Amino acid sequence: MQTRELVAALAAVVPAQRILFEEQDIAPYECDGLTMYKTKPQVVVLPETREEVCHVLRTCKDLVVPVVARGAGTGLSGGALPHAEGVLLVMTKFNRILDVDADARTARVEPGVRNLAISEAVSHLNLYYAPDPSSQIACSIGGNIAENSGGVHCLKYGLTVHNVLSLTVALDDGSIITVGSDALDSAGYDLLALTIGSEGLLAVVLEITVRLLPKPEEMRVVMAAFDDVTKAGDSVGGIIAAGIIPAGLEMMDGPAVAAVEDFVKAGYPLDAEALLLCEVDGTREEVAEELSRVESILKDSGATMLRVATTEEDRLLFWKGRKSAFPAVGRISPDYYCMDGTIPRKHLSLVLRRMREMSERYGLRCANVFHAGDGNLHPLILFDANDPDEVKRAEEFGAEILELSVEVGGTITGEHGVGIEKINEMCVQFSSDELTQFHSIKAAFDPTGILNPGKAVPTLQRCAEFGKMHIHHGRMPHPELERF
């Protein structure tokens, strides 16, 4: 398809100034938060109305042109990586909060609204939107739907799928449907759950109704240092065995603590092998009761240092350290590669030990940030993108971590999505029959395959090739992609 023809067809409904195709205009869209992969789209469209979105979809279906929807572009798996022969549908102009129902505790929002903006808009009602990915200041709720994003509070408050009541979406043919409702369940199959986390392969989100929660009366966080990661891991099991579900339960290893403390000065002890942040929330009485139990469990587990944030400033500072872990690591290394495996928590020390071995073998440093409550690991592999060999080693190191996650009974992605990044590892986690089932589901929604093709679910051919490479040439994913 010639760019000129495609642009002309799109311009029948979308105003020309919101269709970009000149090199300098489309360059800012060549990647999302996973900057290792870059592709320039053929055309970028910035729709402002539903009619424009539906026109783009109908046009692209007619012309069999790929459509990749993009929110704020903060995704870490390359889910919004453009297609070189496709349209990048940038949803940022859908940025209105349409309605807040204080009595029902719901908000109707457009997909380009930032995650944190929802909580800010309802704060005066003493409400908030619970899922809080670390990128919440920038990431869009539409992107959260695509990835089923989590955050540091999801052990207690759930993922995106647990906090969304309904979605209005545009299908591949430009028709619009609503899945879910304001009721707590819906008739027919649970298309809402199916759509959430489908990485833009099934539909384009136009509107979202989210559930809001009353702000807890009180939140207290305790910081505990350990001289051994196993002890820290055991303390997490101890807290849960005691019947306590903390609002947040986060762990960092020594290298992550050092990077963060240098950056944020959160008062983290630099000699710790592992640092745990445990937050409890609820009514004043509940918090006081749970906090004292958590403190005694942490002491019994061998914490070398224990500090409870006594002021709200302290509490926010403790969290700021954790939430700044990625940029902090970014300061000590030219580049970092963030992984996202989830493991059964009992295997934590085994997995950390194996990762240290890998770190030595690949000659790359690794800092670990860990949603300890739910087993979601974020190893950050430090490398230099200007060194092609380091890039290759970083990717191989990452792939080996994901395969280890599957080996111990976990998954290759807890909250960042498969995107383009983990597509080969999908061949490790799922059988051919399971992948084929995914493709059938995709075809049920999008028989032409125009929505975000090549992401999330690998073709069987790709797995076969990956398997061969796996054996004969080590692990070099995506040989067809251009490298730096």
Next chain:
Amino acid sequence: MSQLVEDLCRRLAAKERVAVVGGNTKSFLGGQLLDEPVSMLEHSGIVNYEPTELVLTAKSGTSLRDIESCLKDARQMLPFEPPQFGAETTIGGVMASGLSGPRRIHLGSARDCVLGVRLINGLGQHLKFGGEVMKNVAGYDLSRLSVGAYGTLGVLTEVSVKVLPIPDKERTQVVECSQAEAMETLTRFGSRPYPISAAAWVEGALSIRLSGAGSGVDSAAASIGGETRADTDQFWDSLRDLNHVQFDQENKWLWRVSVAPTTPSDAIDSFGFDWGGGLRWVKTDPEDFSLFQLAESLGGHATCFARERKSGTGMQPLEPGILRLNQRVKEAMDPFGLINRGRLLEGYH
């Protein structure tokens, strides 16, 4: 793989029609199965349970009672408080129907708590989706899709569910009031951080269950007011299992209407509600389909719970766009329409 699972795989691969049930305690829901059902009861047993991981995995024919008693020994529970309409209720049936009890408004629904499933699709392939970890976004969420599908998307053979600690303390406050007053009270309480784990209005009184740390429950109870129920467990169990005296059917018939919890009380002529107003119970003739129109106009859906319904599925008809997608999803999972014919999508197998 058990003999039963092998047989089902073989039969489906040979394009034989298959109908499956668990303990068959919910046969009154949905349409009549068109084929002679096979019971999954013999495919039972807890496969994995580690309390500190907050996950339990069981074969689909495992009885709910066995699972709950095993959880109770570790002071844990299924968060969504599934109803038990008979002793033979199985975990597979619980997930296939997707029903949740009073605690749904606090800790989520059956679909919210499912982490993974194994199922046999319509091609006779035994597949695994999701897993045993809380966070898992690899592949489409076919685990949650299969909850509430009445087995029509595949034969469930194994499920993994999130479990949670039993609260330290539970206490129920009850206040006599009209339905409208009850809803007004709940709206007022909704923006406060009370640890409310259930809220229902029956027999002209609003009952609010508080769960959590002892001191927090007691202080919330003090500010909510009303009397403390002496029979808190029995009361909520009877609502959950529809044994409460108010569900006595006589000549009228039971319908469940699911709507936004803030839907005004005068919009539906209900004799009681659960889920803080989200679940309205109505008694009317099972052949009286006007409730479907009413539920649709309110943005919700109705389900006939009458045990002697004569025809149809008793399920809310789907609007055309949603019906088409439901049919396509069914075709994707069971392309030859072999599994549980008649149960769910009316006029479409």
